[in-house]
């Protein structure tokens with residue numbers, strides 16, 4: 750089976766400098782894949798490219814074995830830069846609106862997604878009254894309206910308290926169990942460690958490690974392994 754996402758030699762430069770300097774990675778079908786890297790490593794840039802929000806300068810993207818085109822986006826759901834919500838609308842109204850925009854049955858989307866993200870009991874509450882964790886979960890439900898095969902999530906545990914993080918981890922596992930592939934970025938190593946099947950570590954726009962998370966450890970210490978990888982890739986300069 751081809752990988753859900755294959756990235757080869759992807760590059761992107763902004764006026765300010767190089768964000769991606771030749772990223773390679775393979776996200777297997779059905780897994781939760783964690784994208785790790787220090788601030789400025791290029792994680793968001795890579796996720797934006799996969800979500801069709803920016804065009805890379807060179808390199809290739811393949812989705813489920815096919816070269817990336819606008820059509821690939823039908824199979825991709827993304828949540829980048831946090832959930833964009835209407836404060837006066839409730840969760841149900843959000844899902845119905847997004848379903849209509851995507852040409853999906855609104856009732857079916859509400860029925861399928863509210864329980865998945867654990868918002869069924871607060872579905873009629875305006876989102877202005879939601880906690881950050883609830884907002885993120887609604888954002889994920891919106892990203893899943895079109896039943897994507899690949900869900901791309903940029904830092905979905907940012908700002909969450911421990912309970913919010915636990916709920917998010919459980920949600921990502923449920924999404925994977927429902928048959929989708931999850932490509933999630935974080936700089937919180939412990940969150941990734943508890944959630945992901947495999948990881949990719951990007952530093953200065955290049956992949957420095959890809960594989961099961963334990964392989965990153967140094968003498969059994971994940972954090973030490975991660976730090977020394979980042980230091981080696983940065984030539985001691987950060």
Ligand SMILES: Nc1ncnc2c1ncn2[C@@H]1O[C@H](COP(=O)(O)OP(=O)(O)OP(=O)(O)O)[C@@H](O)[C@H]1O
Pocket residue numbers: 763764765766767768786787788789790791792793794795936
């Ligand atoms: N729109 C932009 N215009 C100019 N430079 C940008 C833009 N977006 C990102 N960059 C630069 O590209 C590099 C990679 O940024 P990116 O946001 O992709 O990294 P990141 O790994 O997601 O970082 P963080 O963990 O801090 O969110 C950084 O040096 C950043 O300053």
